Amino acid sequence: MTVRAVRFPRLRGGLTPWLFLLPALLIFAAFKFVPAVRAIEMSFHEVRPYLGDRWVGTDNYGTVLSDADFGAAVWHTVVLAVGQTAGSILLGLVLALLLEGTARHLWFIRTAVFLPTVVAVAVVAEVWRILYFPGAEGILNSVFGWFGLGPSDFLNSRDSSLSSIMAVGIWRGAPYDMMIILAGLAGVDRSLYEASAIDGAGRWRRLWHVTFPGLRPVFVILLTLAAIRGLRVFTEVFLLTNGDPQGSTEVLMTLIYKLGLERHDLGTAAAGSIVLLLATVTLTLAVRARRKVGTT
């Protein structure tokens, strides 16, 4: 393949890198940085289309921080984030330990187990809405029936709605965590297993004293990624329950979405976004700082 020489006019070396960076920087500026700045600006205003925005100081933040709906949404978001993170990592660890190895059949099983992570969230949500059909004739309830467990209302009841969403998150998240943990397991020194076995350590002690310490950095990464993803959870909840029944699954992002795009209270919605953004940034930086301290 011959590529015709497209010669840029020989600018002085100082400009060339900026030319190559320009497309990325322009797009980021328009769709990341400008919206971030607009969010800050809007959060201090009562946003009135056609009438002009009115400065309201920190009123929007006051609303966000004192509103009962927001309080409940924060709680649901945290519960969901913590539950999904812990569940995915634990299940992912079990999966990784069970499916570690180089045999061809293991590779095949790992692929099958990994599929939920690749499938679009929207499809996952629709599948689970069907599986979660309430009443004894529902698919998952039929499976429960084999074990003599009573039919659950899943997404339709206040008591089980949030944990039902959590289960979907774990189902989709655990295979991802499994893959990262498998990569971590590959990095654990095999000779340490051997040495500890010679010293008389059993399978469980070996796991506890050799494998888990070797996996520590992996766990830190997974915790960060999952916590950040958990805070901005939207699509699953939007499609599974959209906050219902009776607000029992309302998370921050579904509430902000409703406030901003359905009730057109853009100022308060923006204030909510900023609070969420600050939480995300703080969390990321905190873990990064800890990681740096930990590795040196």
Next chain:
Amino acid sequence: MRQFDTALGFAGSRHPLLRPLRWLVYLLLVAVFGGPLLALMVSAFSPVASPTSLTLWPEHVTMDNFARAVDRGVLGYLLNSFIVVGFGLLLQIAVSVSAAYALSRKKFPGLRLVYLLILSTMMLPEEILAIPLSVVLADVPVVHVNLVGTLAGMIIPVAAWGFSILVMAEFMREIPIELEEAARIDGAGEFRILTTIVLPLCRPALGVIGIFGFVMIWDQYMLPLLVAQDSAQFTLPLALRTLRSDPEVGLGVLLAASLLALLPSVLAFLAMQRQFMKGLTSGAVKG
């Protein structure tokens, strides 16, 4: 020492019950994680009446669901999805390669700042920015274009993605500088060096960002939700919700549409699995 191949070290164990037990566990895992998706795919080909009749073994195979899905405009949604993922991915790869080239192979004042800026975009996801993003999409700064109601509104914002720029830059850094210097002595310009020297060596990294970009754009939900004004701009994932709540349409159409929405990313993943796994770990370690 075969016995210590894995953390659990079961490979060397000879207990007679262990083999069948392991296969039982494997079967259970595949059923739990693959089963629902398989049931969805199979049921799309079976006559479906109620939301409780997902099946792994249809009584007879029919294409009815797909025919009715086509009546409901699924091909249009699919086309929208393909347009968005096609153009979005092409732009994303071009933008990533270009930015990564500057980040990894040039030294210039401000390099660290740009690097940090790109890293920080990963902390500004569409979800959190949804409200101001919807305002910006309706009136893009400086050029004052309204992207709401256009497919371009779903394509242009995904053209720059921090993850693929950083993965690409990381990879390009490993390419020896001598190759480039030789070309430069021969009189090759920057663009030519990038396309004929650096890019061909980046094939593995292109695979990684290609597959991740594909899955990421196909999975987009918030952005299309903000941009689409009516069903003419719906992507397939976005349309599922409408198809589900359409009272005249049974579950069959939803199943057929879901199958179509699921297939491309799964096929892309299966085709480029090795690259995907490589990217998964490199992305996570750097993330």
